[in-house]
Each structure stands twice: as structure tokens, then as C-alpha cells.
Amino acid sequence: MTIDRRQLLRLAGAAGLGTGLLAGCTASEEGSAIASGPIDLKLWTHDPGYATYFTGAASDPDLVGGSPWTYAVDVTSIAPADIVSRLVNQAVAARPLPNLAGLVIDQFPRVMRAGIAQNLFVDLTSLTEPLGDQLLKTQPYTVDGKVYAIESDNSVSVMYYRADLFAELGIPADVATWEELLGIGAEVAAETGQAIGMVSNGDNGAIVNGFAQMLLQRGGNLYDADGELTVLSDESIEVLALMAEGVRSGALLSITDPYGGAAAAALKDSKLIATVMPNWYKVYGLEANVPDQAGVWRARTIPAFAAGGHIASTMGGTAFAVLKGQAETDAAVDFLQRTYLTPEGQLARYGAGAYLPTLVDLYDTPEFQQITDPYLGDQRILEVYGAGANDMPVFYQAAGASVLRDSLGGPLLRAIHGQADPEEALREGLRAYERQAPA
Template identity: 55%
Template sequence: MTDISRRSLLRAAGGAGLGLLAAPALAACGSSAAAPVRSGNVTVSLWTHDPGYVKTFQSAAKDTKLMRGSRFAYSVKPTAAAGSDVVTRMMAQAVADGDTPDLAGLIIDQFPRVMNARIAENLFVDLRDTVRSFGDDLLKLAPYSVDKVPYALDSDNSITVLYYRQDVFDKYKVPETVETWEELLEHGERLAKDHKTSIGMVSTGDNGAIVNGFNQFLLQRGGGFFNASGELTLDSPEALEVLEFMTQGVRSGALLALPDPYGAACAAALKTGRLAATAMPNWYNAYGLQANVPDQKGRWRMRTLPRFEGGGHVGSTLGGTGIAVLKDKPHTQAALELLKRVYLTREGQILRYNNGGFLPTLQPLYRDPEFTQIEDEYLGGQRVFDVYGKAAVDLPVFYQAAGMQILIDVLGGPILDALKGRTSPAAALKAGLKAYRQQVKR
């Protein structure tokens, strides 16, 4: 295909809202006329929202042990942008036949934007051959897969655990080994009534935060929004049970309703002791607890999540960023090798943890002494991989679909109405499902 005809096709795709990026002819076209670089000095461009990924890849490029035997001598050129802007600019550049990155950091809730109309297929390297030898040992591929084809590798396993104030639990006689959420909610109701202290939180702010909080519990319970085929599975007994659990917790005070789990109100609740426990992913340790209550060092601990009486898992997940390789570019081969070294080797995963605290996505590493001996001083010197290891072998699988963002938009309001007592959980889910089905038909 000539450059002129290719540009014409891409610009036509842009006029149709990028949907025609899926045109079959595009798959046969490279995104650059330059010959692929197969060895030597190479500068790989990385677009990301998070400086932690910049630090990780730049450190990896300079790590002689990690890069031993490579045909490439790497440098990494980062471009910082908001998470949504990375995807928007990348697709716009592809439409304009412009300068797309070699590596793109795709926040997990932005990936559904490329799941429609074969956009992911036409932009990113198919990673099936890259990951095949790892089998089930490689975690969190599902959220970045389209028709079971993976297009990105997650940077962090994002394991949700229960953080809790050990001193508060001891003082108010809440057992640290409570087995179920239902039992913990009973203790939480007592603490809320007698001491104005909650043992968890739910978001009442924007749609994304509201739905993410709900999904975190839903995945743990064994449910989900979609299945592997992209079919909606929200109309389930598990979804109703979880929303009833959340509304009951808010009503009793066991769960604290906050507009933003990362904002000023949450920080105040942590500082005053109003919030003495919360179910959040591993990264909340640094960005939520240590950032807001550094003076509470040594008082917090973590454990696997209490189970739901009805079943499910002892772990859940929330968040993540997948790194994708842009296809048919001069540096595609070099970028793919760099990604494999940093994300699919023991040494690379150790480097990622040391640079950004990113949990391994290779399951065997949860038994590796390099990780199991790690102690967290903020958590009283606790060996955190004793907890992460138990959760990693019992994590739910999170499936996404092209309609994920529509679902978030239409479900947030009804869930909020249920949490505030303006409607029942059953009516809220019914309203969200109806609105979603109406939207996806258009």
C-alpha cells in the first residue's frame, strides 16, 4: 500500500471516529516506511501517565545484568500525559500517520477504548507467542485481551488486601483473623455505634470510583461485569449480594461513605481514626496510607480479605496499567525485547518492584526468597509476601469488553442511589442494566 492511499484510509477512519482503523487493508500496512532496526543503539519512545514506569524502563536500560546478551543498546525517551490522553493521542497520531510511541502505557480502564473494531489488532503487537511458554503462571492478561488475544502486559498485579489498624482492632476487640465479611461487618457496626469508627469505605463520588469499588467486591465474590467472550454477566445473584452488602455496611456505619478514596475526606478519616480498616490494592500502602498518615507507621497491618459466606476468593484486584508494543515500527522488535526483559524475567520483575513497588505478575515469584523475605517497616516489619502469596493463588480473573466505559457511566448513578438509600439494590442493578442495554444498541 502506498503512503498516499494509506493516509487517505487513516484520515477517513479519523472522520468516522477512529472506527475504520479496523479496515482489513490496514493490517497489511506498516506504520512506518523505515526499515526495522535489528541491532545497535536504539532509543525507544514510551508514553505513560506514571513516572514510576519511566524510572523502571530507564533503570532497566542501564542494567547491564538485565540487558546481557541483547543485540540492542537501549535508551528510553519518555512522554508524560494523562492516562486518557495517552490513548487519545496515540490513536490520533495513528490516524494522521504521525509519530506513535514504541511502548504505550494503557491504564486498565482505558483499554476498552481499543477493543472495538479491531483497533487493538491494528495498533499493537499480538503477544500470544511472547507469553505462550508461561501458561497460567503469567497473571492479569485477561483485561488486556481482545478475543483472547493479549495485547499488553500489566505492570502490577494490584492485589487487594485488607489494611487495618492493629492497635484499634486490639483496643476494641476485633479479631485480626475474622473469617468472613459478614462477621467483620458486625464488628464494624459495633465500632460505628460505640466509637464512630468504620472498618471499610465505599465511594460516593464520580462514576468511575463508585463502580470500581463495587467491582472490587464483586470480583472477590466470584462475579464480574463481563465473561471471556465479552458478554455482560452483571445480572447475577453475586452482584445483588455484593450491592446489598455494601448498602447494609453504609447504613450501619461499618462502611464509611466517602466521595473519594484518595482525597481530603479520606485523609481526614484516616488521621482522626474514623477509618480503621479498608480493602484496597497493594499500591494504596504508599499512595493512600503512607502519603496521608506517615505518623501512623507501625500501627497498620495487612491480611488477605475476609471471604464472603456465599463463596469467592481471599483476594481481589483494582487498577493496573498494561504496556503495549506498537506494531510495524522501526523499533518494534527492540521495544518487544525490552518489554520481555523487564516484564517476563525474574530479574526484570525484581527491578520493577525495587523501582516502583510493582507486584510480580509471574506467580512463581511469590515463593521466591527475593520477595518472601521483604519486610515492610510501615506495616510494623510485616513480611508482606506472606499475604500477597496467599492472595496471588486465589485471585479472580477480570474480563473487560468494549462497552466497559458505557457500563461505568450508566451504573454509577444507580449504585449511588442504592448506597444513599434512595432505591433498593435490586432496582439499582435493574436500572443500570436497562440503561446499558439501551446504550449498546445505538
């Protein structure tokens, strides 16, 4: 790594590390770039799915054929919240770093301040810029106009619903608006106790993520492209009021953990018969918890808001960054481009773990259009995901995102449960944020 002493001190301070780590520390020297031949890439990730994909891709001639390098990939599994901390610690202590690192989207704001991303990662804008609007989800990993990580999955949010129970209860599968759906949901809840959606009442992350998913669909955002807060808006107030009405009527189920035991029980007992979630929830939420319900679930784009917005949203994601200043850096950039930014790589990635394309044009190709999903009753699912991808809102982040999440969680929850006025709840959260936000 070619990071000088001043940069290391700034990294340590931004990450909250003690200066004792820096005693006797010197920055490591950049190795001579390996221009061709065998290369061993070190990769850190939290997800075994990425480990499987990258290790297989390293020997796939359709992906790496013609490269100046022949690849092998050595994977280290690390918890999502620990990856950034370990990267900074290793850099500060001049210890070995990986060549590629997988950064969960809500962890990326930790590298958006004090030059951390710029010092640790390769600027990948030269790879993303030629793709223009065809490439989705670069904004959450952008710092000062430069892209430092490449998203693995579009994470497009759609509505999953029990087709059998919708038919039995007389709920149209093509309900046009949220307002109409929640009206129907209130009647269903009163008659059967079943809910057509859920909100989280658990940790701050889940609360804010659920709110943000709906806010993005409505056309709002937590930040703008310049990293300025945009939370206090007419859209935010409208979304909070709608969520509160849904919970009050029983149309939306208030649940501790959308991914844990409570949600699993609600799905198994057919108490939760629809939910808006990203594409990955089908695997980790539905198939994992209710495999016996295969064939009765379907997906559609999200009912629109009457006042405008989108028919899709997004939540979650993992992007891969290349560590700079290493002998293997050029090879790692080449490998990431081949496996993540080519049609062949994106098709292989979907086959390996159902990771949706981030190249939006691919949704219209025969290779993707012909894909059917057995769990969803052999539905041609890329038609739904593709429609969502073509109208997916942009999500912006900033360095203070984790502070904003912790500041907003409690006030949002009170508003959702009808214990606080939506606008005042937002103002309360912003006051808390302003007291703690990093300069």
C-alpha cells in the same frame, strides 16, 4: 505504521475523531527493522515511577545484558485519559508514534473495538502464552483471544487495618467472613464512630470500581470471557445488599473520594481504621496521607463471603503495549519481555516502585518472601500478597466498559445508600447501558 486508508477511517470513527483530520492523510511506511545495535525507544506513560524504572532498566546488565540491542529510553509524560486519544490521532495523521505506551486499565476498553488494538499494537500472545496460568492479569488486555499489553502490577486487593486500634477495640485480626466483620463493625461504629471499611459516593468510576472489587471477590464479574455482560447476577445482588447494610450500620464509611481529602481526613482522625484496597493504595493512600501512622498498619487477605468466592480481589492497573510496524518494534518487544516477563525484571520492578509480580510463582521465592515492609510494622508482606495472588479472581473487560460505568454509577449509589432495591438498581443501570452501548 502499516495502516491503510480504510483502517485509518475506522480508527478515527471509533475514537470519535472528525474526518477533517484525515484530509490529505496517508499512512506512513514501515521502516527497515533495526536488528541490533544502539536503539532509542520512545515511551509514553502517565506515571513517573514507570519512567524511572524503564530508564534505569535500559542500562541494567541484569536485565538487558545479552540483548542484540543497547537501549536508551526517552519518556514523554501524558495524562492517562489522553494517551489513547493521542495514539489514535497520531496514527490517523501519520505522525510519529512512541514505541511503547502505558495504558491504564480503564482506558484499554477504548481500543477494544473497531480493530484499534489490532491495528496499533503488536500481538504479544507469543510472549504470554508459554507462561500459561503462571502469568496473571492478561485477560483485561485481551481482544479476540490475543494479548496486546502486559500488566505492570498485580494490583491485588487485601485488607489494610490498624493493628493498634483493632487490638484496643477487641477486633480479631483473623475475622473469617465479611458478614462477621460487618457485624463487629456495626458495634464499633455505634460505640466509637469508627469505620472498618469505605465505599465511594463520588464519581461513577470510583463507585463502580468499588462495587466491582467486591463483586470480583464474591466470584462475580461485570463481563465474561466473551465480552458478554454478567452484571445482573445473584452475586451482584448479594454484594450490593451487603454494601448497603454496611453503610446503614456505619461499619462502612461512605466517602466522596477514596483517594482524596475526605479519605485523608478520615485516616488522620482514625475514623477509618481498615479498608480493602489494592497493594498500590499502601503507597498512594496510606503512606502519602498518614506517614506518621507507620508501624501501626498491617495487611491481611480479605475476609471471605460466607457463600463463597475468593480471599482477594483486584482493582486498577497499567499495562504496556508495543506499537507495531516500526523500525524499533522488534527491539521494543525484546525490551518489554526482559523488563516485564522475567524473574529479574519483576524483582527490579518491585525494587523500583513496589510493583507486585505478575508471575505468581515468584511470590514463593526467597527473594520475595524475605521482603519486609517498615510501614506495615516490618511485616513479611509478600506472604499476604502471595496468598492473595494465588486466589485472585479474573477480571474481564469489553469495549462498552466506560458506558457501563457511567450507566451503573447512579443506580449503584442509590442501592448502596438504601434508596433502591439492589436488583432493580442493577436493572435500571443495564437499561441505560443498552440504550448507549456501542454495537
